[in-house]
Every structure is written in C-alpha cells, then in structure tokens.
Amino acid sequence: MRLYICTKCGKKFVEERLFCPSCLSEDFSESSINGATVSDRVQLFATPAKFPESYYVLLLSNGELKIFCRSDTDIKEGMKVRLDMEDSQHRCR
Amino acid sequence: MVYIIDSGNTKFGRSNQDIIKLGATAAKDIVKRFHDAIDLVIVSNSYSGEYTGNSGINSLITTALSLDEVPSLRVDNTTASGSTAILLGRSLIEAGRVNTVLIIGVEKMSEVDTRRSSEIISSFLNPVERDAGLTLPSLAAFMARSYIREYGATRESIAMVSVKNHRNGSMNPIAQFQKAISLEDVLNSRIIADPLRLFEYCPISDGASAILMSSHEYAPSLSAKRVNVMETTVSSSSSVVSTRENFVSIDVVKKAAEQVFQKTWLYPRDIDFIELHDMATILEIVEAEDMGFFRKGEGWKAMKDGETELGGSIPINPSGGLISRGHPIGATGIAQAAEVFTQLTGKAGKRQVRGAERGLSLNMGGFGNSAIATIYEVV
Numbered sequence: 324m325r326l327y328i329c330t331k332c333g334k335k336f337v338e339e340r341l342f343c344p345s346c347l348s349e350d351f352s353e354s355s356i357n358g359a360t361v362s363d364r365v366q367l368f369a370t371p372a373k374f375p376e377s378y379y380v381l382l383l384s385n386g387e388l389k390i391f392c393r394s395d396t397d398i399k400e401g402m403k404v405r406l407d408m409e410d411s412q413h414r415c416r
Numbered sequence: 417m418v419y420i421i422d423s424g425n426t427k428f429g430r431s432n433q434d435i436i437k438l439g440a441t442a443a444k445d446i447v448k449r450f451h452d453a454i455d456l457v458i459v460s461n462s463y464s465g466e467y468t469g470n471s472g473i474n475s476l477i478t479t480a481l482s483l484d485e486v487p488s489l490r491v492d493n494t495t496a497s498g499s500t501a502i503l504l505g506r507s508l509i510e511a512g513r514v515n516t517v518l519i520i521g522v523e524k525m526s527e528v529d530t531r532r533s534s535e536i537i538s539s540f541l542n543p544v545e546r547d548a549g550l551t552l553p554s555l556a557a558f559m560a561r562s563y564i565r566e567y568g569a570t571r572e573s574i575a576m577v578s579v580k581n582h583r584n585g586s587m588n589p590i591a592q593f594q595k596a597i598s599l600e601d602v603l604n605s606r607i608i609a610d611p612l613r614l615f616e617y618c619p620i621s622d623g624a625s626a627i628l629m630s631s632h633e634y635a636p637s638l639s640a641k642r643v644n645v646m647e648t649t650v651s652s653s654s655s656v657v658s659t660r661e662n663f664v665s666i667d668v669v670k671k672a673a674e675q676v677f678q679k680t681w682l683y684p685r686d687i688d689f690i691e692l693h694d695m696a697t698i699l700e701i702v703e704a705e706d707m708g709f710f711r712k713g714e715g716w717k718a719m720k721d722g723e724t725e726l727g728g729s730i731p732i733n734p735s736g737g738l739i740s741r742g743h744p745i746g747a748t749g750i751a752q753a754a755e756v757f758t759q760l761t762g763k764a765g766k767r768q769v770r771g772a773e774r775g776l777s778l779n780m781g782g783f784g785n786s787a788i789a790t791i792y793e794v795v
Contacts (some may be wrong), residue, residue: 337656338543344654351743364723365554365558366610367529367551367557368606368608368609368610370549371549372532373552376531380550380558382558391549391550393549413547
C-alpha cells in the first residue's frame with residue numbers, strides 16, 4: 324500500500340492529497356506499507372458488486388497508522404499480514 | 417427566526433412511481449396550499465444519476481409541480497443531504513434573500529439489485545478504503561464489536577433498538593415496515609456483517625419528504641401552525657474512516673451536538689425526543705451517548721431499561737427511525753424534520769410523544785464524515 328510522508332513535518336498518510344493535512348506542505352516522499360498487524364476483523368455476508376459475495380475486512384495497525392484491508396480468509400487479531408494490490412483492490416494475506 | 421410551517425411525505429418502501437413523481441408527490445399538498453408563496457426550491461438527493469439515470473432532478477421536480485419559474489437547486493451531502501438542505505434554506509431565509517423555501521428530499525433506490533446498491537452507496541468512501549472492500553454495514557459491525565468489548569454491552573441490548581424502532585414504525589403510516597418484531601426475530605435474522613444482523617440495519621428504500629420553511633415575518637400570514645428551527649449546526653471530518661480515533665464514539669456527532677446546545681443555551685434535559693441516524697442499531701446508542709443524553713458506555717443500559725421508548729425519559733426515533741421508517745438517502749434528513757414538525761404540532765397519532773415542546777434531529781453523512789444537529793421548538 325502506498326504511503327505518503329510529508330518532507331516538511333514527517334506526517335504519514337495513505338490517501339491522495341494535494342496538501343499535507345498537518346502542515347499544508349505540498350512536498351511528499353512516497354514509500355509503501357508492506358505489512359501490518361490485525362487489530363480487529365469483520366466478516367461480511369452482504370457485499371458490493373465487483374467484490375466476492377463474502378469476505379473479511381481487517382482493521383490493521385503498523386504502530387503509526389490504521390488501515391483497512393480485505394482478506395478471503397479469517398486472520399485473527401494479533402497476526403501479521405502482508406499487503407498487496409490485486410486488480411486495483413487492497414488485499415492482505 | 418425561521419419556521420417550518422408545513423410538511424408532507426410519500427409512503428416509504430418500494431414505489432412504482434419514478435423519482436420525479438415521487439419527489440413531487442411528497443410536496444403536492446404543500447404546493448396546493450402555498451404555490452404562489454414559494455421563493456426557492458431545494459431538492460435533497462444524492463444518487464439520482466446512479467440509481468435512476470436522472471440529472472438536474474430539481475428542475476425535473478419543479479416542472480412536475482408547475483413551479484417552473486421558481487429558482488431551484490439540488491443539494492448532495494450523501495446521507496446528510498436532507499439536513500444540509502435545511503441548513504442552507506435556513507441560512508438563506510435568515511440572510512433575508514428569500515422568505516420561503518420548499519425543501520424536498522427524495523431517493524429511489526429499488527431499481528437496482530442489493531449488491532449494485534451497496535456499490536453505489538460505498539462510493540462515498542475514500543478510494544483507498546473503498547478498494548479494500550469496506551462498506552457502511554462493515555463499519556457499523558466494527559463499532560458494535562468495539563462497543564461490546566469496551567463497555568460489556570449485551571448483544572440483546574443492541575438488538576432491542578431494532579425492536580423499539582419497529583414498534584414505533586408500526587404506528588407510523590409512512591414507515592416501510594409496519595409490523596412490530598420480537599427480539600428473537602432480530603437475533604435470528606441473517607448476519608450481514610458479524611455480529612450485526614439484517615433487522616439491525618436500515619433497508620433499501622424509495623421515498624420522499626418535504627417541508628416548507630418560512631421567515632419569522634412572513635410565516636404568520638401563511639399558517640398558524642409553526643415550529644421554530646432554533647439552531648442547526650454542522651461538523652465535518654476526513655473521508656478516511658481509519659483516521660478516526662476509535663470506533664466507540666463519533667467525533668462529528670459530539671461536536672455538532674456541543675455546538676447546537678451551546679448556541680441555544682439548552683441542555684439534553686431540555687429536549688423531549690430525538691430523531692437519530694440509526695443506519696444500524698449500534699449507531700443509535702453511540703450517537704445518543706455522544707450527544708450527551710447518556711454517559712459514555714451506558715446508552716445500552718438505557719435502551720435495556722426502556723428509557724428510549726415512547727413513554728420513556730427520552731424517546732428516540734418515535735418515527736421508527738431509519739431502521740423501520742426506511743432510509744431513502746436524500747429524503748432522510750427531511751423525513752426527520754417532518755417527523756419533528758408532526759410531533760410538535762401534536763399530529764403524530766399513536767406514536768405521539770406526550771407534551772413534546774422541543775425536539776432534536778441528528779443526521780449523519782457517511783460514517784462520521786459529517787453530522788448535522790438541529791433543535792426545533794413549538795411556537
């Protein structure tokens with residue numbers, strides 16, 4: 324998952340922005356989040372079109388940021404997962 | 417002061433009418449009574465393009481009402497569109513730009529299947545989270561899990577929100593669900609997002625509501641029936657839900673409520689009933705706490721003890737709320753205002769909150785992206 328780091332104040336975020344949400348700087352460096360730990364998880368049985376009919380949404384933490392990710396399998400709290408992009412969707416394994 | 421002087425609704429649920437007719441029908445009786453006095457029409461609608469292939473819905477509806485030459489506009493702030501339209505209409509009247517505003521909230525959602533509907537609604541999410549398969553029901557499930565873990569709430573106490581709202585809805589002629597249900601019905605319905613079940617979520621709805629707002633100076637010449645829109649406040653936050661501090665509280669709800677109480681010099685104890693944004697059962701409990709009606713972590717006990725029932729100390733969602741009345745997205749904020757108007761003018765029939773003089777509505781956009789709190793008072 325792409326990670327933006329403000330070169331002025333060091334603020335980290337994952338969403339597309341034109342200005343840093345903390346100091347309004349326009350200069351960011353790009354990095355990536357490759358792994359994180361499962362904080363909580365929800366199994367869905369009613370899902371949007373273009374997604375499978377059932378899956379898990381995981382709430383992950385890497386110590387600094389919280390991130391949501393989809394998983395086809397149940398991964399319990401405290402487990403470490405790897406983050407990938409697949410068909411333009413964030414997946415974790 | 418700005419007043420609501422009239423209201424109208426269609427039945428909520430599945431409608432055979434197209435979205436234009438639906439919106440116009442909710443306002444038909446108001447227009448019959450006040451046609452020549454309407455200065456501006458605001459249409460609250462989020463997804464007319466996605467669900468029905470219509471754009472410029474405000475102009476299509478004003479034509480259907482033969483208000484062709486009355487200026488009109490459409491307001492979209494997702495699930496908070498209705499209250500946003502009220503905020504705008506009230507501001508324009510207060511600023512002296514217009515004397516009256518007809519606000520029509522409408523959505524027609526039944527023309528696509530459930531999975532497409534879920535895709536349309538999820539488009540409010542920031543792409544970085546939408547691409548992870550996050551949905552509104554899944555966010556409510558995260559909230560329920562966190563709340564139970566943090567405060568030891570029983571599963572039954574959360575499900576009881578649905579039982580209460582269905583009971584209230586059974587007394588509301590416009591409600592999508594007209595039948596009371598039991599706790600067993602709720603807890604035996606199928607899981608949508610673990611642990612929350614089908615009857616704990618609002619349904620997919622067609623429907624429309626309308627209100628007519630008027631200036632203090634103009635209202636007496638139009639109607640003897642008036643409700644003062646005392647104050648309406650808005651609070652907003654990031655579209656990225658993972659930036660929220662936790663899932664047991666909604667910051668924008670807290671802030672909008674703090675502001676509305678501060679500006680009116682009122683306290684929660686001064687409010688006789690509330691219309692809340694119960695997209696899911698757990699949200700009603702968390703929002704009531706965040707607005708100061710119960711201590712944090714104790715809302716579930718109040719629910720269990722019947723405090724939020726019609727005859728309780730603070731009735732919540734006498735209309736049946738989103739869960740039972742239904743949630744045609746663009747209509748919801750207006751339906752809340754229409755219910756408050758009906759209650760404060762003593763016309764709510766079997767679901768009437770006895771002696772109600774002041775009501776509060778809370779309309780939320782997205783999942784804590786924005787919240788709008790409004791306090792109304794009988795005149």
